[in-house]
Each structure stands twice: as C-alpha cells, then as structure tokens.
Amino acid sequence: MTEQIQRKLSESKTARWAVLALVAFTMLCGYFITDMMAPLQDLLQTPVDGGGLGWTANEYGKFTSAYGWFNVFFLMLIFGGMILDKMGVRFTGVMATSIMLVGVFIKWFGVSHDFGGETVSIFGTEWGYPLLVASLGYALFGVGVEIAGITVSKIIVKWFKGKEMALAMGLEMACARIGTGLAIGITPLLSRAFGNSISMPIFIGLILLCIGLISFIVFVVMDKRRDVEDAAAATGEEEAEEPFRFGDILDIITLKGFWYMALLCVLFYSAVFPFLKYAPNLMINKFGIDPEWSGVIPALLPFGNILLTPFFGNLYDRKGKGATIMIIGSVMLIFIHCMFSIPMLNNWIVALCLIILLGIAFSLVPSAMWPSVPKIIPENKLGTAYALIFWVQNWGLMGVPYMIGIVLDKYCITGMVDGKPTYNYMIPMMIFTCFGILALFISLLLKREDRIKGYGLELPNIQKDADIVLAEEMIGEGQR
Ligand SMILES: NCCCC[C@H](N)C(=O)NCC(=O)O
Numbered sequence: 001m002t003e004q005i006q007r008k009l010s011e012s013k014t015a016r017w018a019v020l021a022l023v024a025f026t027m028l029c030g031y032f033i034t035d036m037m038a039p040l041q042d043l044l045q046t047p048v049d050g051g052g053l054g055w056t057a058n059e060y061g062k063f064t065s066a067y068g069w070f071n072v073f074f075l076m077l078i079f080g081g082m083i084l085d086k087m088g089v090r091f092t093g094v095m096a097t098s099i100m101l102v103g104v105f106i107k108w109f110g111v112s113h114d115f116g117g118e119t120v121s122i123f124g125t126e127w128g129y130p131l132l133v134a135s136l137g138y139a140l141f142g143v144g145v146e147i148a149g150i151t152v153s154k155i156i157v158k159w160f161k162g163k164e165m166a167l168a169m170g171l172e173m174a175c176a177r178i179g180t181g182l183a184i185g186i187t188p189l190l191s192r193a194f195g196n197s198i199s200m201p202i203f204i205g206l207i208l209l210c211i212g213l214i215s216f217i218v219f220v221v222m223d224k225r226r227d228v229e230d231a232a233a234a235t236g237e238e239e240a241e242e243p244f245r246f247g248d249i250l251d252i253i254t255l256k257g258f259w260y261m262a263l264l265c266v267l268f269y270s271a272v273f274p275f276l277k278y279a280p281n282l283m284i285n286k287f288g289i290d291p292e293w294s295g296v297i298p299a300l301l302p303f304g305n306i307l308l309t310p311f312f313g314n315l316y317d318r319k320g321k322g323a324t325i326m327i328i329g330s331v332m333l334i335f336i337h338c339m340f341s342i343p344m345l346n347n348w349i350v351a352l353c354l355i356i357l358l359g360i361a362f363s364l365v366p367s368a369m370w371p372s373v374p375k376i377i378p379e380n381k382l383g384t385a386y387a388l389i390f391w392v393q394n395w396g397l398m399g400v401p402y403m404i405g406i407v408l409d410k411y412c413i414t415g416m417v418d419g420k421p422t423y424n425y426m427i428p429m430m431i432f433t434c435f436g437i438l439a440l441f442i443s444l445l446l447k448r449e450d451r452i453k454g455y456g457l458e459l460p461n462i463q464k465d466a467d468i469v470l471a472e473e474m475i476g477e478g479q480r
Pocket residue numbers: 031034035146149173176269273366390393
C-alpha cells in the first residue's frame with residue numbers, strides 16, 4: 001500500500017500531463033520570442049526617420065542568423081547536451097531558461113538604444129550597435145532556447161517512455177507552435193498598439209519568459225519529488241542507468257542512422273523556420289498583403305500544427321510508419337515551395353492553401369522525427385544525441401536566413417517604395433524547394449537504413465514498448 005502511494009507520481013497520469021503542461025509552457029514562451037521579429041522585418045527595414053531601424057534585408061538576415069552563432073561556433077549546444085546528461089533535466093532546464101532571459105534582455109536593450117549612430121567593423125563589414133547588440137542578445141537567447149528544447153525532449157522521454165510518448169512530444173511541439181503563431185500573428189498588432197514600437201513587443205516577451213521560468217521551477221519541484229519517491233520505492237533489482245561517458249559521442253556519430261536523422265532535420269527545418277522568418281515579407285511583396293496583417297496567413301502554419309502534430313504523433317504511437325511519414329512530409333515540402341516560387345501564382349488564396357499544406361507537412365515530419373531518435377539512441381545518450389542533431393540543424397537555422405538576406409538584396413530587388421526595397425521572392429523560394437528535394441533523398445535513405453538495422457521506425461511506439469515490458473517481465477519470472 002505504502003509503495004503504491006510512494007510510486008504514485010511516476011505512475012500518475014495527471015502528474016505526467018501536468019509536467020508536460022508546465023515545460024511546454026516554458027517552450028511556448030521561448031518560441032514566442034524566437035519568432036517575434038519576423039513580422040517586424042518591414043518596420044526594421046523602415047528608415048530611422050520613419051520610425052524603423054533602417055536595416056537592409058542583409059542586416060535582417062544577419063540578425064536572424066545570430067540565433068545559431070554561439071550554438072554552432074562555440075559548440076554551446078553540444079556542451080548543453082553533455083551538461084544535460086551529466087547534471088540532469090532540472091539543473092539544465094533552469095540554466096537554459098535563465099540564459100534565454102539574459103539574451104532577451106540584451107536584445108531588448110540593443111533595439112531600444114541608438115548608441116549615437118556609432119558603427120563597428122567586424123570581419124570587414126560595418127555593424128550598427130543596435131544590430132550588433134541585438135544580435136548578440138539573440139545569439140545568447142538561441143543557446144538557451146535550444147538547450148531548453150533538448151531538455152524538454154529528455155523530460156518527456158523520462159515521464160512518458162512506454163506510454164504516450166509521441167503524443168506528448170506532439171503536444172509539446174503544438175504548444176511551442178502556439179508561441180510561434182502568436183509571435184507571427186500578434187507582434188505587428190502589439191507593435192502598432194505601442195505606436196509602431198519595436199522594443200515593446202520584446203519587453204512583453206521578456207515578461208512572458210519570466211512566467212515561463214516560474215512554470216519550469218514548478219516542474220523542478222515535481223520532478224524532484226518523483227525522484228525521491230522512485231529512490232525510496234527502488235527494490236535494488238532495477239538496472240541502474242549507465243552514466244554518460246565522453247566516448248559516447250563517438251558511439252553516436254559513428255551511427256549512419258544518426259546522420260540520416262541529423263541531415264533530414266537540418267534540411268527539413270531549413271526549409272521551414274527560415275522560410276517563416278521571411279514569410280510575412282513574402283506576403284507583402286508577392287501577395288500584396290498590408291504589412292499590419294502580413295503575419296496572419298503565415299501564423300496559420302503554426303496554428304495548424306497545434307492540432308495536427310499531436311494527431312500525427314498519436315498515429316505514430318499506435319500505427320507506426322515513422323520513416324514513411326517523413327518521406328510524405330518531404331514530398332509535400334517540395335510541392336509547396338515550388339508553387340510559392342511561381343511568380344504568377346500571386347493570389348492570397350494560393351498563399352492560404354499553400355500555408356495550410358505546409359502546416360500539414362510541418363506536423364508530419366516533427367511528429368515522427370523526434371520520437372524516432374530514442375529508437376536509434378539509448379536513453380543515457382539521448383541528451384547528447386538530441387544536442388548533436390540540433391547542432392547540425394543550427395547550421396541551417398543560422399546559415400539559411402543569412403543567405404536569403406544576401407540573395408534578396410543582391411538579386412531580388414524590384415523597386416523602392418517609401419525608402420524600402422520591394423522584392424521578387426522567386427529565387428529564395430527555389431532555394432527552399434532544393435532543401436525539400438534533398439530532404440526527400442535523405443528520408444528515403446533513412447527508411448532503407450531502418451530496414452537494414454531494424455530500428456523499428458515503422459513500428460508503433462506503444463506496441464513496441466508494451467512488448468518490451470512483457471518480455472522483461474517474462475525474463476524476470478524466469479529468473480525467479
Ligand atoms: N523557431 C524555433 C527553432 C527551434 C529549433 C529546435 N532546435 C527544434 O527543432 N525544435 C523542434 C521543433 O519542431 O520545433
């Protein structure tokens with residue numbers, strides 16, 4: 001009886017869903033801040049005397065790419081993964097959320113001051129101080145939100161393994177997408193409400209993130225209690241989890257399956273998140289949408305994800321077909337970006353339909369991708385494995401927006417209106433299409449590798465885990 005009460009938290013459905021709600025809320029706040037500058041691109045490019053910061057598309061691209069600077073070049077994400085496997089989810093999560101907070105504060109400080117119009121030369125290019133300081137803040141924030149992302153994945157594996165794992169991951173992503181949707185949809189309205197302010201929406205994000213930190217601290221209390229309960233109820237027969245060793249990185253990176261997953265991740269996400277950074281501007285330039293409402297159609301993408309990601313996650317839990325789901329998502333991606341690149345398809349209804357389709361594709365792939373990683377990598381190396389995958393992905397999240405900014409300024413300017421350039425988005429959209437084609441190729445290789453190695457990507461999660469539990473019980477019976 002006592003044991004039953006003691007083990008309650010780890011087995012309580014309410015507790016695990018409460019844990020999910022707490023950590024997913026923190027991620028919602030993180031994603032809100034990640035994407036909130038996208039609908040302000042037009043304002044950021046407005047000349048200073050018109051109330052903007054007078055950035056070029058190239059400068060906007062530089063700022064956006066800052067997200068990955070520290071993660072990619074200083075290997076912060078990889079260190080984050082190691083810290084996660086060594087120090088655990090509670091320490092790492094609080095650390096990551098605090099880093100996010102400091103980062104947003106610096107970004108807010110950067111855009112709120114003009115620093116007397118001073119500039120500085122870095123690697124031969126001139127940077128205005130607002131751009132530089134805001135980018136450094138965003139780079140720090142990127143470290144925090146990425147480490148928080150891998151931490152939350154590990155939390156979900158800890159609390160949901162053998163249960164509704166893909167559904168839980170899907171729901172967590174759905175919450176994150178609410179953050180993205182709100183960022184894209186309401187930031188222009190917030191900005192307008194405060195007299196076309198760029199700094200006020202960021203300040204609001206800062207306050208939201210403080211609430212996100214409190215939410216994570218409540219999770220910390222629950223998780224600690226669970227560990228105490230688990231330790232008290234331990235019979236001593238349980239297999240102790242192997243601690244993480246440095247050589248584990250080598251074990252991970254020598255797996256072909258890992259590389260297929262990482263490459264698919266960078267290619268697929270490079271065609272979605274960087275696209276979203278430019279989508280409001282695409283709506284203005286290609287579909288003639290008013291800047292104030294330019295975020296509305298792109299915001300439908302993350303809002304579509306909210307329903308569909310858990311739906312597909314649940315489907316994967318019950319029916320499997322993870323590798324096939326990723327192939328279908330990649331095919332859809334090619335079609336959608338290809339249609340976006342055709343200049344005469346410029347009616348807003350086309351934009352609406354394509355964004356809805358992209359929402360479906362962007363629900364399919366993540367709902368199968370993230371729950372598939374634990375099928376390839378053992379749990380004690382999961383933090384590091386997710387970190388390595390995110391590290392590879394960050395090259396894309398950093399490099400692609402930067403490249404698109406350069407391409408826009410160099411090859412796509414069609415004229416000037418109110419001191420701002422207008423763009424033809426055909427070439428950027430063709431670049432995104434190429435990512436889709438490469439993603440399709442890699443997802444086919446992943447499916448082949450799964451057939452060869454028997455990772456079980458095509459098998460249902462719930463069925464598979466139940467079988468393992470049954471097999472373990474039978475072994476236990478035999479030993480007794
Ligand atoms: N705009 C947020 C970027 C988060 C990237 C993160 N590494 C990630 O891929 N998370 C999973 C997801 O599907 O959002």
